[in-house]
């Protein structure tokens with residue numbers, strides 16, 4: 001039943017694409033001018049980034065299986081969304097991500113051992129956020145969207161043209177925080193990008209449970225322009241993110257990007273997708289693989305030589321080796337660090353607990369008990 | 370009688386409650402096909418349908434807030450919060466709405482909502498997955514707060530919680546989900562009152578109060594203490610609001626010594642409440658100041674440090690030595 005004046009099926013937001021699943025260029029004059037400068041060489045570099053991100057991810061999954069990490073959230077299948085967007089950023093932009101954006105962290109220049117610190121259970125944060133302008137990844141679903149908005153407001157007040165980008169999932173769009181972030185960003189025209197990777201799942205829940213209509217369709221209701229992009233097309237993602245950044249830097253306020261992609265792996269290494277996922281659906285998406293299409297495109301351009309392929313493989317293997325070495329280099333934290341950094345200056349109740357526990361450990365080690 | 374894990378015992382309790390009352394509906398993230406990340410609701414959606422076992426959108430305020438509406442309409446919602454650390458987006462609805470509606474409406478509106486929360490640490494998890502937020506809720510008037518420690522209690526207590534006309538926070542000791550024991554599913558719902566504590570081990574020298582995941586640790590401590598000739602009485606509180614002070618007091622009057630243990634941080638916690646209340650009730654029966662063995666006043670630490678946060682057998686025994694006046698880690702330290 002439709003009410004008068006209401007369309008039963010308003011047109012779905014158009015899916016932006018520059019490289020189709022077979023690696024053919026899709027003409028889109030509006031979009032492609034944003035990546036005019038991207039040479040075949042540079043597309044090769046984006047491919048290399050994706051290959052390295054995938055290799056890091058596979059290695060980390062293996063490290064988890066081998067008992068070196070407590071948990072790992074694979075990004076398999078989402079390489080184009082992460083690399084395309086992260087490579088559009090400037091160093092002085094600031095990233096607020098979820099737990100899955102390890103490809104983004106790689107682009108920000110994170111140290112390999114720092115990627116694993118949290119997942120090995122060594123630390124609450126892998127890196128100093130200011131060292132790579134990327135916040136400590138967020139596990140509380142959606143909370144980081146508000147942080148990105150606030151950071152962007154700070155940039156706006158400081159009169160600089162840096163922007164903030166929030167990465168979150170399709171599931172996150174149901175949380176109040178994400179909706180509040182969009183209200184704040186729109187009200188104050190904050191230079192922030194809401195980058196939603198719609199990987200079709202929130203653990204076992206399909207995206208249809210969070211959104212009856214394409215997620216990108218939600219932002220305009222908040223007064224935020226929105227783009228819906230093929231999240232497995234690195235070039236289109238790069239273009240879309242550049243559009244959003246240009247708007248943010250020039251005082252045009254926030255943009256929402258829905259990158260339509262697929263979580264090919266489990267939610268985390270603890271998850272068992274066979275309980276809820278239809279394997280045909282996964283196969284469908286694997287055919288739209290983000291790396292394969294660039295490979296096909298580069299091959300057609302005569303660029304995907306054996307030399308290039310071997311070079312990429314060598315770099316990816318090297319990254320994996322450094323990741324593994326970084327993992328093993330992480331020393332277990334010292335026991336008494338449990339009391340550190342709770343406050344910026346001493347807190348008497350905590351100091352008393354610290355003193356007593358120090359004494360306790362000394363007694364235990366002294367063998368009194 | 371069947372042998373069940375604690376997780377399965379809750380599952381069978383939920384099943385029974387849903388069989389008994391068509392107004393019981395389950396709400397939560399991933400509780401349907403997946404059966405919840407701990408499989409507590411495994412198979413329930415298949416058997417009762419998606420209208421009674423509802424996979425909700427990913428929003429805790431949404432889960433609790435819609436449960437309030439369902440309760441207004443005469444339903445008995447059972448909400449699952451996926452992990453302790455994810456309850457806070459729903460905190461406002463719990464504290465400002467769920468807890469207060471009966472009071473505000475002078476009893477006209479009942480809020481028979483059960484909120485299930487897997488809680489506590491010891492499983493090597495990443496942050497926000499190991500917390501013990503029970504004191505926030507025990508501190509809130511209008512909420513009942515209970516925590517099970519073993520499969521038999523878990524089975525009956527989840528049913529009691531659902532049958533209760535007040536809102537109940539039901540804290541499930543996640544590191545004990547896989548503990549197995551015999552469960553008699555035919556026991557009457559009122560085999561014990563919902564707010565009552567249980568003497569888990571009888572003893573004479575000191576009273577050791579625990580709940581949830583640490584009851585097993587306390588029992589282990591009692592066994593170890595017995596080797597040294599100390600007889601510990603272990604009380605499993607089961608209910609944190611209200612606390613069955615009569616049972617605790619009666620025990621302390623016999624033993625003269627009190628040790629309380631919980632994973633949650635120490636300051637302003639359940640242990641503080643018990644120490645204060647017991648001191649008020651039987652000060653002259655105390656032979657020593659009550660001791661608390663708890664998590665420290667720090668955010669829950671990363672997995673590799675959790676052994677230095679969680680109370681364990683040795684820390685409990687050290688506190689027992691203290692109340693017994695035996696040599697201990699603080700002897701002569703003035704700390």
Ligand SMILES: Cc1ncc(C[n+]2csc(CCOP(=O)(O)OP(=O)(O)O)c2C)c(N)n1
Nearest residue numbers: 100139140141169170171172201202203455
């Ligand atoms: C506030 C909160 N509630 C629940 C969870 C448990 N949880 C972790 S990831 C997840 C699904 C997230 O889905 P989505 O936003 O689509 O991101 P994706 O994992 O697919 O990248 C859930 C429910 C959480 N981390 N935080």
Ligand SMILES: [Mg+2]
Nearest residue numbers: 169170201202
């Ligand atoms: Mg998702």
